[in-house]
Amino acid sequence: MQEVTIYDIADLAGVSASTVSRVINNYPYVKKATRARVLKLLEEYHYVPNETARGLVNQSSKMIGILISDIRTTQHTDGVYYIERELSRQGYSCLIYNTGVAEKDQARYIQLLSQRKVDAAVLMGSIYQTEEVCRSIQTYLPTTPVVICNGFLEAPNIYGLIADERNGVCDCVELLANKGRKGVAFVVNQYTPSNHLKEQGYLDGMRRFLPEAEPLVIQSGSSVQEIFQATTEMVKLHPEVTGIIFSEDLLAAVGIRALAELHLSVPGDVAIIGINNSQFAEICVPTLTSLDNMLYDLSLMAARNLTALLQGEHINKKMMICSKIVERQSCLLYTSPSPRD
Numbered sequence: 001m002q003e004v005t006i007y008d009i010a011d012l013a014g015v016s017a018s019t020v021s022r023v024i025n026n027y028p029y030v031k032k033a034t035r036a037r038v039l040k041l042l043e044e045y046h047y048v049p050n051e052t053a054r055g056l057v058n059q060s061s062k063m064i065g066i067l068i069s070d071i072r073t074t075q076h077t078d079g080v081y082y083i084e085r086e087l088s089r090q091g092y093s094c095l096i097y098n099t100g101v102a103e104k105d106q107a108r109y110i111q112l113l114s115q116r117k118v119d120a121a122v123l124m125g126s127i128y129q130t131e132e133v134c135r136s137i138q139t140y141l142p143t144t145p146v147v148i149c150n151g152f153l154e155a156p157n158i159y160g161l162i163a164d165e166r167n168g169v170c171d172c173v174e175l176l177a178n179k180g181r182k183g184v185a186f187v188v189n190q191y192t193p194s195n196h197l198k199e200q201g202y203l204d205g206m207r208r209f210l211p212e213a214e215p216l217v218i219q220s221g222s223s224v225q226e227i228f229q230a231t232t233e234m235v236k237l238h239p240e241v242t243g244i245i246f247s248e249d250l251l252a253a254v255g256i257r258a259l260a261e262l263h264l265s266v267p268g269d270v271a272i273i274g275i276n277n278s279q280f281a282e283i284c285v286p287t288l289t290s291l292d293n294m295l296y297d298l299s300l301m302a303a304r305n306l307t308a309l310l311q312g313e314h315i316n317k318k319m320m321i322c323s324k325i326v327e328r329q330s331c332l333l334y335t336s337p338s339p340r341d
Contacts, residue, residue, distance in 0.1 A: 063092065069106070087303050097109045107135070123147070129153060134153045147302045149161055167201060170201040174205055184202075185234060202245060248275055251274065276290060
């Protein structure tokens with residue numbers, strides 16, 4: 001069936017195309033009877049506005065670009081879901097690109113967003129917090145509002161929302177210290193600005209709450225095998241470790257399995273804390289104490305900040321959201337750790 005246009009509806013209603021447009025956009029000054037007649041025809045013929053044509057008039061594509069470095073990362077895809085749902089509710093469509101982690105590829109996708117004439121962009125994660133990405137934004141999207149989730153770049157059109165993971169991880173060290181854990185390690189899988197802040201929070205906590213203990217930072221790699229091996233080797237080489245903070249919940253879940261293979265109980269021998277408060281925290285055994293970096297709140301705020309900017313409103317360039325610890329079985333109970341060789 002041929003697509004019905006605004007002019008077809010106007011002819012059928014016996015009114016001008018501009019009158020139909022005013023009805024579609026809910027403008028005033030249309031007679032009640034005329035409005036009812038036009039609305040009935042719009043419904044009868046399943047009229048769908050041509051957003052491309054409207055965009056040419058309004059200089060708006062109603063399209064928001066979202067960049068994510070790895071769609072396999074549950075934390076970030078959850079954030080994209082929340083953002084897309086909120087933007088869709090506000091009448092926007094989303095163009096989502098899986099950019100990879102290489103800076104040159106990320107910069108290329110920013111150029112693609114420019115070619116697609118997006119109204120605004122969201123960058124998911126601190127991994128986009130680089131000079132090359134900043135240069136690309138200033139080259140290809142110099143006046144387009146850009147919001148970075150859990151990151152910030154210094155530029156006139158870039159806005160940042162940051163989870164306070166540094167202080168949050170410091171609080172995790174305090175929690176373990178208060179539970180009598182004298183040796184606390186930090187396991188991280190890869191370098192990102194976010195993970196760097198987590199590590200700094202760990203070191204802050206060690207200085208404040210366990211000054212007699214030697215900080216221990218282990219880089220594990222990202223595969224399950226690498227995380228498993230790193231955890232196994234660490235507890236064998238460092239029997240003084242009775243508490244471990246992992247940079248993500250997934251790492252912590254693998255760590256718990258590694259400890260079980262060594263016949264070490266959690267939390268009896270080693271207390272465990274993850275970060276993200278994801279589904280992994282709820283389904284692993286024992287359930288995982290985790291630092292909630294408030295992904296839902298941060299994502300919702302990112303979407304609402306963008307729509308506010310597109311409506312000409314002022315928002316703060318950089319905003320921080322406090323994180324909180326959600327205690328579960330992996331360090332909720334305290335049992336005096338048994339000696340390990």
